[in-house]
Amino acid sequence: MRNFDLPALGAGIGLRSEHYDEIRETRPDVGWFEVIPENFLGRGGYVAKALKEIAAEYKCVAHGVGLSIGSTDPLDMAHLKALRGLLDLIDSPWYSDHLCFTMVDHVNLNDLIPLPFTEEAIRHVAERARVVQDILERPLLLENVTYYAAPSRSQMGEAEFITRLLEAGNCGLLLDVTNVCLNAKNQEYDPIEFIESIPLDRVGQLHLAGYEDHAHVTLDTHSQPVSEDTWALYRAVIERIGRTSALVEWDVEVPSLERLLDEQRAAQRLMDDVCIGAKAS
Template sequence: MSNSYAQRHGLQPLGAGIGLRRSFYETLPATERTVDWLEIIPENFLALGGRPQHTLDACAERWTVLPHGVGLNIGGPDPLDEEYVTRLAALVERVDAPFFSDHLCYSRLGGVYLHDLLPLPFNEEVVEHVVPRVREVMARVGRPFLLENPSYYANMPGGTLAEADFLRHVAEQADCGLLLDVNNIYVNAQNHGYDPRAFVDALPLERVVQIHLAGHDRYPDVIIDTHGAPVCDEVWSLYRYVLDRSGPVSTLIEWDQAIPSMEAVMDEADRARAVLREVAR
């Protein structure tokens, strides 16, 4: 897309990546299979030392590494955690990440981490709260920053905006990028009864710099975003729908529970890479 967020910051599509998970520490640094880039959960590496640091350094010599956090608490009422942001900035610098990301949610209340990514009310008051916090994080870390659309199972009270408009307002007013989780779009659309393609059409796709693909668990009355299964056909189809409108975007296969062999995760990344190449042609 012309004049996109990625272009303004000199960010090129990286291809298809996988997450650096503990079960891959031994095998991933020496793999001969194609891996375009890696994503890390920075909270696992903020206190560097020992085996995690050795593995991260070895991987960073081979691949681009992108930190994707769960603890920034960008939407919470508590002040930003100064020590966390300082350590995050040092980690981003250490791996020389071209950009970093976290979730548009809250995860801490009254100084207590809730160990969950909880949804925000979709309204202008929350936009006005989040925007200066995003700007502060970007200034402190000194790299482009992306916010991810989270999955959610209840609409928070006080919402006055559609979710896509809420995402747009935050991203445009803060001038940050978006990490579009296509599985989350599908899960939310199924659980809340809306058209996922219409949702995509309402987004500022020119701000999408990264995509997540993941699996979910289906129950009779709800779909749960578990990151514990292969990407389903409907999500692959929605992914292609997004790329047809956005062009190629750095894509991650996200697998955090019931993690299979590294080869199985790489097979999913191969499939994403094939779609990216088709779109590029």
């Protein structure tokens, strides 16, 4: 298996409301757009029209923030049903969300809370991942999140947790390369050792982003150009997995479309350089 048997779409960018008009007017050369379904569910008018038009021209892939796969609340079946409708509408080849929980006792904490790395969490999330994939009828990729304190009561390391969970739930990994860099800094581990300890054949997509360095912690802010250490780790990942789908995330202080496309082009160039170089050698 390569790229979790998903199409390698090259480099893409997130679809943000600031850019809807410009995208429709200028039709930029970009591999694909990542769409946050929660921005569109239940919406009509201008927003729905923009999505429909852009999805007719470009490959769009949904990346959710509301699944709360790790929560002990029951899965929200109404949300999953609505989500399925949106994924069909944009013809999303896969669906991704975060390996975390956001809901506690039906209250949305509006944050991505990491799970403890335990046997119980593996069983719980894997079972729910299978249900989600049955309902959505497409592969589910779970994204590794940042954590600023080691989750309590953990029985294993993060790499083992991710590996066993993906296998138990038969799902793929959205490998957020920047999150690996941040966790490696904050938790003091080697990022290369980490990527070599996870099942790279289950990686179907990457995220690349910028972050903010503070005195005692590095924060996952998505408010900057892609950081240098992310580019270096991205290269290391591409050298190991080949062509894939890589998404530049920049959702806070969103820059101009052209500036965002500069980052996307850099991601595409690096992927091409590594893959063409690998073929030639």
